[in-house]
Amino acid sequence: MNKTLLIFRHEFLQMIKRKGFIILTLIVPVLALIGIGIFQLVSTDEPPLVDTVIVGYVDETGGFDEFTTQGYIELVHFGTADDATAALINSDVSEYFIIPSDYLSTGVINRYTLERQLETPPAIATGIKNFLTSNMLTNKVPPETIYRIEYPLALVTTRLTETGEVATEQGGYGNVIIPAIFSLLLALSLQASSIYLVQGLGDEKENRLIEVLLSSVSPRQLLTGKILGLGTAGLVQVVIWLASLPLLLNLASSTIGGFFGTIQLPANFVVLGVIYFILGYLLFASLSAGVGAISPSAREGQQLSMIYAMLVYVPLWFASFLFIFPGSPIWSVLAIFPVTAPITVMLKLGVTGIAAWELAASLSVMVLSIIGALLLSVKAFRVYLLMYGKRPSWGEIIRSLRSG
Amino acid sequence: MLAVEVSHIAKSFADKVAVDNLSFSVNQGEMFGLIGPNGAGKTTTIRMMMDIIKPDSGQVTILGEKLNEDTKNRLGYLPEERGLYKKLQVLDSIVYLASLKGLDRHSATEKVNELLNQTGMSANKNKKIEELSRGMGQIIQFIVTIVHDPQLLILDEPFAGLDPVNTELLKGMLADLRNQGKAIILSTHQMNQVEELCDRILMINNGQDVLYGILSEIKARYRGNSVLVDFKGELGEAPGVTSRRNHKGYTELMLDSKTTPQQILAYLINRGMVINRFEVATPSLNEIFLKEVGKKS
Numbered sequence A: 001m002n003k004t005l006l007i008f009r010h011e012f013l014q015m016i017k018r019k020g021f022i023i024l025t026l027i028v029p030v031l032a033l034i035g036i037g038i039f040q041l042v043s044t045d046e047p048p049l050v051d052t053v054i055v056g057y058v059d060e061t062g063g064f065d066e067f068t069t070q071g072y073i074e075l076v077h078f079g080t081a082d083d084a085t086a087a088l089i090n091s092d093v094s095e096y097f098i099i100p101s102d103y104l105s106t107g108v109i110n111r112y113t114l115e116r117q118l119e120t121p122p123a124i125a126t127g128i129k130n131f132l133t134s135n136m137l138t139n140k141v142p143p144e145t146i147y148r149i150e151y152p153l154a155l156v157t158t159r160l161t162e163t164g165e166v167a168t169e170q171g172g173y174g175n176v177i178i179p180a181i182f183s184l185l186l187a188l189s190l191q192a193s194s195i196y197l198v199q200g201l202g203d204e205k206e207n208r209l210i211e212v213l214l215s216s217v218s219p220r221q222l223l224t225g226k227i228l229g230l231g232t233a234g235l236v237q238v239v240i241w242l243a244s245l246p247l248l249l250n251l252a253s254s255t256i257g258g259f260f261g262t263i264q265l266p267a268n269f270v271v272l273g274v275i276y277f278i279l280g281y282l283l284f285a286s287l288s289a290g291v292g293a294i295s296p297s298a299r300e301g302q303q304l305s306m307i308y309a310m311l312v313y314v315p316l317w318f319a320s321f322l323f324i325f326p327g328s329p330i331w332s333v334l335a336i337f338p339v340t341a342p343i344t345v346m347l348k349l350g351v352t353g354i355a356a357w358e359l360a361a362s363l364s365v366m367v368l369s370i371i372g373a374l375l376l377s378v379k380a381f382r383v384y385l386l387m388y389g390k391r392p393s394w395g396e397i398i399r400s401l402r403s404g
Numbered sequence B: 001m002l003a004v005e006v007s008h009i010a011k012s013f014a015d016k017v018a019v020d021n022l023s024f025s026v027n028q029g030e031m032f033g034l035i036g037p038n039g040a041g042k043t044t045t046i047r048m049m050m051d052i053i054k055p056d057s058g059q060v061t062i063l064g065e066k067l068n069e070d071t072k073n074r075l076g077y078l079p080e081e082r083g084l085y086k087k088l089q090v091l092d093s094i095v096y097l098a099s100l101k102g103l104d105r106h107s108a109t110e111k112v113n114e115l116l117n118q119t120g121m122s123a124n125k126n127k128k129i130e131e132l133s134r135g136m137g138q139i140i141q142f143i144v145t146i147v148h149d150p151q152l153l154i155l156d157e158p159f160a161g162l163d164p165v166n167t168e169l170l171k172g173m174l175a176d177l178r179n180q181g182k183a184i185i186l187s188t189h190q191m192n193q194v195e196e197l198c199d200r201i202l203m204i205n206n207g208q209d210v211l212y213g214i215l216s217e218i219k220a221r222y223r224g225n226s227v228l229v230d231f232k233g234e235l236g237e238a239p240g241v242t243s244r245r246n247h248k249g250y251t252e253l254m255l256d257s258k259t260t261p262q263q264i265l266a267y268l269i270n271r272g273m274v275i276n277r278f279e280v281a282t283p284s285l286n287e288i289f290l291k292e293v294g295k296k297s
Helices: A003-017 A019-042 A081-089 A122-137 A143-150 A173-206 A209-214 A219-255 A269-294 A298-311 A319-324 A329-336 A341-351 A356-384 A394-403 B042-049 B069-073 B090-099 B105-118 B134-146 B164-179 B191-197 B215-221 B261-270 B285-296
Strands: A053-059 A073-078 A095-099 A110-113 B004-013 B016-026 B031-035 B057-062 B075-078 B152-156 B183-187 B200-205 B208-214 B226-232 B241-247 B250-255 B274-280
Touching: A003 A019, A003 A219, A003 B090, A019 A173, A019 A219, A053 A081, A053 A122, A073 A081, A073 A122, A081 A095, A081 A110, A095 A122, A122 A143, A173 A209, A173 A219, A173 A269, A173 A298, A173 A319, A173 A341, A209 A219, A219 A269, A219 A356, A269 A298, A269 A341, A269 A356, A319 A341, A329 A341, A329 A356, A341 A356, B004 B042, B016 B042, B016 B057, B016 B200, B016 B208, B031 B042, B031 B191, B042 B057, B042 B152, B042 B183, B069 B075, B075 B134, B090 B105, B090 B134, B105 B134, B134 B152, B134 B164, B164 B183, B164 B191, B183 B191, B191 B285, B200 B215, B200 B285, B208 B215, B208 B285, B215 B285, B226 B261, B250 B261, B261 B274
Parallel strands: A053 A073, A053 A095, B031 B183, B031 B200, B075 B152, B152 B183
Antiparallel strands: A095 A110, B004 B016, B004 B057, B200 B208, B226 B250, B226 B274, B241 B250
C-alpha cells in the first residue's frame, strides 16, 4: 500500500477510536433521541395542570366585580388595603393590587407582592389587564368585541418569491435553529480536528518519533496522510450529524409537533455544510501543520493553535446581533474572512440566506487562503520539524519562510 | 557495493557550520563507529545520510544509490532519544512502523512475534507502550529498527539506558546482524562499546574529520613506547628504560627509542623475575578521543 495511504489509514483509525471523537459524534443524535423519548414518556393528551394563583384586589373606583377568573388566576376582592396586606402576609393571596379612585383618569394600578421580581410576570399582567378591560366594557360592547380587544391580532406572515409565489423557505426561528446548532458543532469539529493535528505532530516531535517516521517517509507523505486522515474522520462526523438531522426532525415533528413542525433545513444547507467543513478543515489543518512544526511540544502547539481556533467562534458570540441586524455589512465581512467564513455562512443561510456574490467571494477567499497557508506551512514543516527545544522567534520564522 | 558513501558533505545552520566537508564510507558487513563530542555534527551527518535534511553541498549514496523510497525501506534507524506511540499497543505500534518500511501486515506481524520471542518480550505485546519500563521501550524501539530486515542500520546511542543483561542481548543481536552481512553504523559516546564492536571508526569534531580508519591501526598509531609489568623481584637498572611509573598493581616502564618490548621481556626473564603480567601499553579509544578532542578545542 502507498505510504501516504498507510499514514492516512493509521491517523483515521486512531482518530475515530478516540473517546472524545466518539462522544462528540454521537452526542447530537443521542441527545435528540433522548429528548424525544423523554417527551413521549411525560406527555399526555390532557393539558398540563397548573396551580391556581390567588390574587387579591381592592377596588376604590367601584364596578370591578365580574370576570374574577382569568385563566389560572383567581381574583379575590378585599374591602381595604389593610385586609389585603394581612391576607398577603398570611399567604392567603400571592399578591394584591389596588384600583385607585382616580384610575380612569391616570391608569395607575398599584401592585403589592412579597417577592423580589425584575418585572411583573406577563401572565399576571395580562390577567389584570383583561380583568380591568372586561369589567369596563361589559354591557357596553358585545362579548366577542371584548375578546378581540383583549387579543387584537394573530399575525401570520407569508414570504413571497419575486414572482409572487409563496416561498418554500418561510424564514423565522424554525429556519434558524438547525443552522445555529450545526454552526456550533461545525466550530467544535474544526477546532477538535486542528487540535488533534497539532497534538499528534507535537507528540511525535516531542518523543522524537518524527525522526523514525522521516527515515521511512517524506515530509510530504507524512503531512498529506495526516491531514487527509484526520480530515476524513472529521468529515465522517459532520456527515453523521447532517444525515441524522432530517431523520431527527421528522421524528421530532411527528412526535412533538408544534415548533418542531415549523423547522426547515435551508436550501443547499447540507451541500454547503459539507463544502464549508472541507474548506474550513483544510485551512485549519494547513495552519495547524505549520504551528505543529514550529512548536517544540504538543502543549505549546495547542496554545498557539488556540489563537485561530477561537476565532472560529466569533460569529457565534455575536449571533444575536445577526438576528437583530441581519443586514449589517459586518456579516458580509465575516462571511468572507476565511477563519470566520464557515460558521458565518451557515448562520446566514438560516437567518437571511446568502447572496450569490457573497458565496462566490467567500469560497474564493477560502480557497486562496488555503493555498497560501499550505505553502507557508510546508516551508515551516521542512525547516522546523526537526528543531527541538526553544520555539523560534516570529522574526526567525518570517526570515526563514522568506528565504525558503 | 558500499553500504554508505559520503562525499564532501557540508551543512550550515544560520552562522554555525555543523558539518564541514566530511567524507567517509561504510562497507557491507562491517560495524562502523561514528564518534565525537556533543555538538560535533554526528546527528546532522546521520540526518543528511537519511535525507531528512539536505546537505548544502556534497553527495550521499546509500546502498549504491541516492536515497529513495526503496532504499529507505532497506534502512533501519534508531534515534538517540526514543519514542513510540504511547497509547498504542506494542504489536500495533511495531506493525504500523514496519508497514511504513514496505512490509505487509501479515509478514510484519509474523516477524514481530519472532523478534518479541527472541528478546523475551512476547508477554508484553498487547501492552500499551506507556506501560513499559524504559529498558523495555528501548528493546521495542530496537525491534522497530530491525523488523524489516534492513541492509543498513544506523544506531544512535543504542546502549544508553540498558541494563547489563539487555546490553549483552543487544550486542549479540548486532553481532548476528553483522555476520549476516548487514552494515551497522554505531554513533555513541561509549568508547568501550566502540572498541569492542567496531571494525572501523570515524571521529568528528566541530563537523570535521579528526580520525578515520581501521580501529586497530588507529590505536597502533597512538601506541607509546612503554610496557606495563606486574612482577616480583628487584628490577635494578634495566637497560633502555628511561623512567618508571608505579600504578596500583603494576609498573609502567618507559623505553627509549632503541629498545623494544621484547628486549625488556627477555631482560626480566633472564634476571629470573616472576612476571604476572606483561603488556605493551596501548591507549584506549577513550584516551585517544580525549586527546584529539582536547587538542582541537
